[in-house]
Amino acid sequence: MKFSGTKDYVAGEDLTTAVNAAITLERPLLVKGEPGTGKTELALQIASSLGLRMLEWNVKSTTKAQQGLYEYDAVSRLRDSQLGDKKVEDIRNYIKKGKLWEAFETDEKVVLLIDEIDKADIEFPNDLLQELDKMEFYCYELDETVKAKNRPIVIITSNNEKELPDAFLRRCFFHYISFPEADVLEKIVDVHYPGIKQRLVREALTQFYEVRETPGLKKKPSTSEALDWIRLLVADDVEPETLREKATNALPKLHGALLKNEQDVHLFERLAFMARRQGS
Known part of the structure; x- marks a missing residue:
């Protein structure tokens, strides 16, 4: 599985080398560069080139790492229990799967884009260390471990608005998209x-x-x-x-x-x- 660019995306040799190295190592590819240099578009073109589906997680300043795994809606479950709704018997009805969970449970390999990770709180990357490294996480409400059926190709973009933790950087393959000549x-x-x-x-x-x-x-x-x-x-x-x-x-x-x-x-x-x- 090799990326060589597409007819719609001009990718230099250094960029294609970085993408293929990350795929070979099965590590997230951390892509930095000025805004507007095609970091987000890169993930779309990798998916297109390799014939894979892409999942996109757009990070905001209020985004928490847990949202990428799942969210448990305890308030809705409490309200439904008061109304006598039978769906309260299955807790899965109140668990909203995040983009990582979606990527982990797919039967085919996918491209997972975590876009603009530097927008979130400084602890956000650290909170995803184990999940991105081991490709699994534990769901307490279901008392089960969710493991990736197929390890996704993870592309993480950053506009360099803030420094990322060393422990997180160590788990990534890094590439800086220089402004084109x-x-x-x-x-x-x-x-x-x-x-x-x-x-x-x-x-x-x-x-x-x-x-x-x-x-x-x-x-x-x-x-x-x-x-x-x-x-x-x-x-x-x-x-x-x-x-x-x-x-x-x-x-x-x-x-x-x-x-x-x-x-x-x-x-x-x-x-x-x-x-x-x-x-x-």
Whole structure:
């Protein structure tokens, strides 16, 4: 079972090597990188490439590790018992299975995505150590151990908002998705917009990297924002020459797709003002 990328996802050799190493070691693949570099999409493409079903667990700041295993609704059971409902006789009616339980009980191998693990409390990764390592957990309400029938391929993403515990990192295979070079990003654009004008793409990417490298920028635009921007340029039928002329004023055309906070917009407005003063 080897991952080699798909026609819809440009994966470099280092990334495919990391994915296949994690599959071989049967360890979770921890993927870090800037937001918008395709971490979540990677799990979808691994599942597509290998012909597997994918389960997705989206982690939030309020998410607890227990929710990935199961949740026992004792309140509903108490209420039903007061109403004389016969389903209270089977406690399984009040157990909601989490994504890990779903992945463990499937008869076929699946891809399990734990998305943005760094959003949760710092103890969240530690609370999943044994479950991800041994691929089993104990359900106290049922007095039984739930074991994985087939060890899932686990992909864990992180935007690096907080450090993850060493004990958790030790159990993962790690890969950092670096921001793509211009030639790789051009291939990504071709995948999403086949047949697009190459002169426009080259001019747009030249300006895009100039924006990313601007000193003092608070948030650098990501791959997904580059794709959105180029899509807008195509929709507006912008010519490369027009784009180049606009660049001389420092503030990019349709800059709202690239600059996502007022500080960065003000930075480029100041640069535009200085460029006009020097040109006058």
